[in-house]
Amino acid sequence: MNDLQGRRIVLGVSGGIAAYKACELARLMGKAGALVDVVMTEGATRFVAPLTFQALTGRPVHVSLWQDGGDNGMAHIDLTRGADAVLIAPATADFLARLAQGRADDLLTALCLARDCPLLVAPAMNRQMWANPATQRNVAQLRSDGVVMLGPASGEQACGETGEGRMLEAVELCDALIAFFQPKRLSGRRVLLTAGPTCEPLDPVRVLTNLSSGKMGYALARACAEAGANVTLVSGPVCLPTPADVRRIDVRSALEMRDAVIAALPADIFIAVAAVADYRPAAPAAHKIKKGAATLTLELTANPDILAEVAARPDAPFCVGFAAESENLAAYAESKRRAKRLPLVVGNLVQDGLGGDANLITLFDATGAHPLPPGDKLTLARAIVRHLAELYHAHD
Numbered sequence: 001m002n003d004l005q006g007r008r009i010v011l012g013v014s015g016g017i018a019a020y021k022a023c024e025l026a027r028l029m030g031k032a033g034a035l036v037d038v039v040m041t042e043g044a045t046r047f048v049a050p051l052t053f054q055a056l057t058g059r060p061v062h063v064s065l066w067q068d069g070g071d072n073g074m075a076h077i078d079l080t081r082g083a084d085a086v087l088i089a090p091a092t093a094d095f096l097a098r099l100a101q102g103r104a105d106d107l108l109t110a111l112c113l114a115r116d117c118p119l120l121v122a123p124a125m126n127r128q129m130w131a132n133p134a135t136q137r138n139v140a141q142l143r144s145d146g147v148v149m150l151g152p153a154s155g156e157q158a159c160g161e162t163g164e165g166r167m168l169e170a171v172e173l174c175d176a177l178i179a180f181f182q183p184k185r186l187s188g189r190r191v192l193l194t195a196g197p198t199c200e201p202l203d204p205v206r207v208l209t210n211l212s213s214g215k216m217g218y219a220l221a222r223a224c225a226e227a228g229a230n231v232t233l234v235s236g237p238v239c240l241p242t243p244a245d246v247r248r249i250d251v252r253s254a255l256e257m258r259d260a261v262i263a264a265l266p267a268d269i270f271i272a273v274a275a276v277a278d279y280r281p282a283a284p285a286a287h288k289i290k291k292g293a294a295t296l297t298l299e300l301t302a303n304p305d306i307l308a309e310v311a312a313r314p315d316a317p318f319c320v321g322f323a324a325e326s327e328n329l330a331a332y333a334e335s336k337r338r339a340k341r342l343p344l345v346v347g348n349l350v351q352d353g354l355g356g357d358a359n360l361i362t363l364f365d366a367t368g369a370h371p372l373p374p375g376d377k378l379t380l381a382r383a384i385v386r387h388l389a390e391l392y393h394a395h396d
């Protein structure tokens with residue numbers, strides 16, 4: 001996806017071992033469509049050769065205040081004019097200290113001072129250096145100056161110790177940059193979602209379930225977080241990583257999902273993406289059901305309808321339902337919208353089953369049907385957020 005298409009990013013690399021991850025970051029940003037100019041400190045060149053970044057970005061790499069002046073000798077000014085953001089990755093403890101003091105004694109600090117675009121930094125250092133009050137003072141100063149901190153993460157460090165101070169992975173940084181540029185349509189709103197399948201126990205080793213992969217719900221959770229919402233995701237069993245800045249609650253059955261949703265209220269917006277089992281075995285067997293008879297009859301009992309219950313509450317959030325249909329999408333989706341009195345239902349035509357990376361979606365609201373262009377689930381999720389944010393703010 002070309003999520004950074006048309007963006008000009010200055011990637012600043014300071015002198016830490018995590019500089020090797022910045023190579024992958026430069027490649028990912030370029031792949032996402034950004035034009036990337038790399039600026040390195042002298043220290044960074046001890047870890048990675050400028051030629052590596054030059055080969056990855058196809059652009060000259062800048063290191064020195066004195067040699068990179070272009071025609072007017074002012075690289076520190078020219079590099080950020082027209083840039084959409086400066087991203088420093090890795091930002092060492094020393095670099096953060098120099099930034100916090102407003103120093104301009106090399107090309108990278110000078111351009112940070114001279115920039116007229118947002119500055120994002122990805123700290124990377126030993127855990128003690130990160131925890132040191134001097135570093136924390138510098139970080140607090142930078143935050144109050146409007147600098148955006150990305151990470152650090154916690155985990156194993158190059159020095160062999162374990163703790164907070166690791167630079168985020170390249171893919172996480174690239175995603176954070178993409179999120180940074182998304183319009184904050186749901187800023188500060190509490191969004192609660194369900195996603196994935198439910199598993200209804202039949203006996204201690206068997207469940208009744210469905211083929212929902214969770215991809216659509218996770219893409220929507222990510223799109224809501226990108227739009228500035230505080231997101232809670234109640235998830236059935238899936239094999240997906242939790243999107244950044246999303247609080248995830250894992251459940252298995254529809255009953256567990258219902259209890260987790262009710263416990264997570266109040267919310268401003270509730271989006272029910274999960275493929276919840278309508279029925280569960282009435283009396284799960286205490287022991288494994290043995291093979292024997294030629295046929296086996298299961299007695300099922302209805303599960304609570306989570307969306308209907310939430311939508312009927314006196315403090316009901318703005319509720320969005322999903323409808324997956326293999327035929328008559330408009331009729332079924334519209335009847336679900338009316339039955340549960342929902343302002344918005346997202347209808348998807350599931351001709352090839354669930355679990356794919358793309359979807360075919362039509363939005364149904366009080367004004368009618370709004371088909372979206374076919375696309376991957378994240379692109380569609382962002383379009384759904386755009387539409388639901390408009391309805392939500394009009395309703396609010």
Ligand code: PMT
Pocket residue numbers: 194196211212213214215216217254272273274275276277278303304305306307308320321322323324325336348350354355356
């Ligand atoms: O996970 P993926 O592989 O990416 O697939 C995504 C999806 C196809 C599962 C998703 O996009 C989708 O359409 N989910 C809803 C499936 C469906 O049609 O559910 P339903 O018709 O049973 O329910 C209608 C609505 O009520 C849904 O919002 C559902 O979450 C909700 N519901 C249903 C039953 C129930 N007991 N509780 C509920 O909250």
